[in-house]
Structure formats: structure tokens, C-alpha cells
Amino acid sequence: MAAPVAGSRIAPRRVPGLISLVVLVVIALVTLLGPWLAPYDPGAQNAALGAVGPGADHLLGTDNLGRDVFSRLLAGARTALIGPIFIAAGTTALGTTLGLLAGFRRGWLDAIMMRLTDLMFALPGLLILIVVVGIAGGSYVTAVVALIVLGAPVDIRVIRSLALSQRELAYVDAARTMGLSDRRIMFRHVLPNLAPTVTSNLLLSFVFALIALSGLSFLGIGLPAGTPDWGLMIQENRTILDLNPWAAVAPVLLITITAVAATILGDKVFERLSAGKELTA
Template structure:
């Protein structure tokens, strides 16, 4: 009887969580889908030219002509946040893709081969991991005159060591399992073992790492733009818009709130999807094992 009561309590306790999860995950999917539409079709959806200035309508509150009002130069805020979705999301996507590719390659090499290869990769990774990433980004971006894509490349290099550690740890777990030893006995070469046998088993880690790197890239690149060393002045970038429109909080707060809110929604939505996908992939891998 005690077992039955425990099961019932667990089921009751899990019900609110499952309900919350069933609501939060679809909302995250909808938010990500909306952001992708904005990034793809933002220039077509924008009701006005995002660069057109109208000083007579500067810092106007939301109204019929400007649903989110205007900035200090009279530019339409709604049009600028729609067009700004592409540069705001493309950079973090490039950071995540580049960092994951580099981390997977180095993690597989280090974890599977061991020896001096592992020592060299791990020591270089430790050195890069010890650097204050944001400070290095600010300094280098400032030296290059605020180059956005310079910051993206540098972020890939700085972010990949953390991912390399995760992949290496997952590979070390798989390396000594019976199926790998059996494949080695049959004469399967190392490249095939790493790509066809080990890599599929670390996919959950890689997917979670990709989405988390995207969020990290989104926050870091927006911070650089906010500080004035990211996107060039005047461009429709969410971080830059937040910095430019802070003085307008008492006139048209939506000029700063809109880009800030979109950054928060993007970060939270992708993080939630990352957790959900990782759990689903891990569950599916455990079921196959």
C-alpha cells in the first residue's frame, strides 16, 4: 500500500510541472519561430524605411503612424526592431555553429586519441578558457574599430574550449565501452569510429552546447553593440538601439524596451528549447542503449 501511495504522490507532484512544461515549451517554439520570421522577412514586414529620418516626429510616443513610436531622429521603432532581427541573430548563430564545429573536432581528437594530442589540445583549451572573454572582446573590437565580424570570429575561438571539454568528457565515457572495443577488434579505423559510432552518442551534448553558445553569443554581441564597439553607429541592431534610446525613457520608453524585450525573449526561448531537446535526445539515446 505504501508503494501505491508514493506513486500517487509522485504523479500528483509531477502534474503541475508537466502542465507548466507543456505550456512553456510550445510558447518557446512560437517565440523562436516568430524570431526566425522576423530575421528572414523583417525588411518586408517593416511598415516604413528603418533608416528614414523625420526630425519633426522625433521621440514620438506610440501612435497610428508609428505603432512603437520613433527614436530621437524620428526613425520608426517597429521597422527598426523588425529589420534588426537579422543582424541580432545571424552573429550568434555563426558563433554557435563555429564554436560547436571546432569543439566537436578538438573534443573527438582529444578524447579518443589521448596521449600528447590530448595534452596539447587540453592545455591550449585551458589557456583560452582562462582568458576574460568579454574583456578580450572589448579590447580587440576596440582596436579594430568596432568590427562586428571580428568579434564573431574571436568569440568562436574563446567559446569553443568550454565545448571541447564537454565533448571530450562525453567521448572519454564512450571510448572504453564494449562496442568500441569490438569495433577496434574488427579493424574499424579511428575516423570511422569517431564519426560513425562515437559522435552520434554525444549528439545530445552537442545540441545543448549549440543552443547555449547561441544564447551566449546573443548576449555578448549585444553587449558589444551596447558599448559602441559592435555594430556600426546608426545600424538597426538591438543592442545598439538599447544604448541609443536610453535617454528617451521618459518620452518614448518603447524605443528602448522593444529591443531589450526581444533580446530577453530570444535568450529565454532558446535556453528552454535547449533544455527540452537535450532531455528528449538523452531519453531517446538511453532507450536505444
């Protein structure tokens, strides 16, 4: 009998991460191809049909305006997820850069960054977000920019803490002895050691942005009425739960599945990248 091939089985602890990765890949493909995969025009109305449950013609039924729910889910993935992706990228880039500079350089820059982050933490973020976006006329772009600014302080504090510990290690002193500039040391040597945390923060920022933007859409802020969007679909269809609950439940499930998958993947990526490294917060 042939001996089993070593490593041919997937370790149980890796299964949640792999499942989460597959889920996010599928969701990413839906985001890219959704408008072409939709069986109906997401905006096409059929007032005579109204809200009906799932059937042969409409997989998840229709909403109160007779629009196909499945088609709107597919098209709404782009609106629901592109914004959070930009927010996560912007928050991580801003927070990592400022946190690294504050923790490594110290001095007046560190003092200013810490006072600003203390101020941001002291303010009611959700209330500020609603007020700012409301004053700006409910602009989606304004909501994205505001969430980047509100989310950055968390990353700044985390990265600063790690940079403080890294700057005291022997490899930094060795790099300085070799005449390397602080900029080169920070971005070529220190930053790669922070990759596990930066990557994890990126995915967690995406989850935060997804929930925040969906919440704004539910409140009717950020997107015009009728736009295919998961958060807006919940708001529009909450009154027809007795006629077609899937019109509101399906977007809730998609938001939840996406957020859970991104959170689990963030944890697994951190564990994988930090294996063999010792990061002291």
C-alpha cells in the first residue's frame, strides 16, 4: 500500500481562512461582473407586478416597485463594496504612514499626532459622520472621505505602538551605523516587519467601512433613492417583509457574510504573516 503523501491534507485550522478567501473571491467576481450577470435590468419597474415572493421568473422575487431583487443584489454589490475598498485603502495608507512617522521620529510630530487622535477618539464618530455628510448634501464621495479621516486614528495608534518597539531593536541601530537615512530605515526595513498588522488592519477597515456605508444608505444618506445598493435595499424593502422578506433579508445576509469572511481572513492572514516574527505592541 502506498504511503500517504505528506501535506496532502489541509490542516483544520486553515479551513476557516480558506473558506473566507473563497467567499471573498466569489463576492469580488460578483462585484466586477454583477451588471452583466443580472437576468433583468436592476432599475426596470413593473408596478403591475408589485412585490411578490421567489418564483420561476424571479429567483428572489421582486420589491414593491416590481424590480427583480436578485438583479439588484448583483448590481448593488459594486455600489456596496467599491466604496469600502477605497476607504480601507485610504485609511490604511494614511494611518500606517502617520503612525510610522510618529512612532519612529517621535518629537513634535508624535505629540501632534497623539493629541489629534485623542481628539478624534473623544468625538462621537457616527454623529460627526452623519452631520458632515448631511451638510455636504448627502454626497457619496463625502461619506468616503469622511470615513477615511474617522478611521485613520485607530491605525495611527496601532502602527505607532509597533514602530516605537521596532525603533529600539538592534537592526535599526545597525542600519543607522551603516549610514542609512531614517526614511529608508522606516519604509525599507521597519514597515515590512509590520506587514501582518497592516494587512489585518486593511481587512478590518474594510469591514468597518462596509457596515458604516450600509448604515448611511439605510438612513437615506449618501446615495440617490433607487440606486442598487445593499444598504439602501434594506431601507426600501423593510415595509414589505410580509410580501417578500427576501427583498430585505438577502442584502442583510450578504453584508453579514462579507463582513464575517473579511474578519476571519484578516485574523488568519495576521497569524500566517506573523509566524516566526515577534511583534511587541
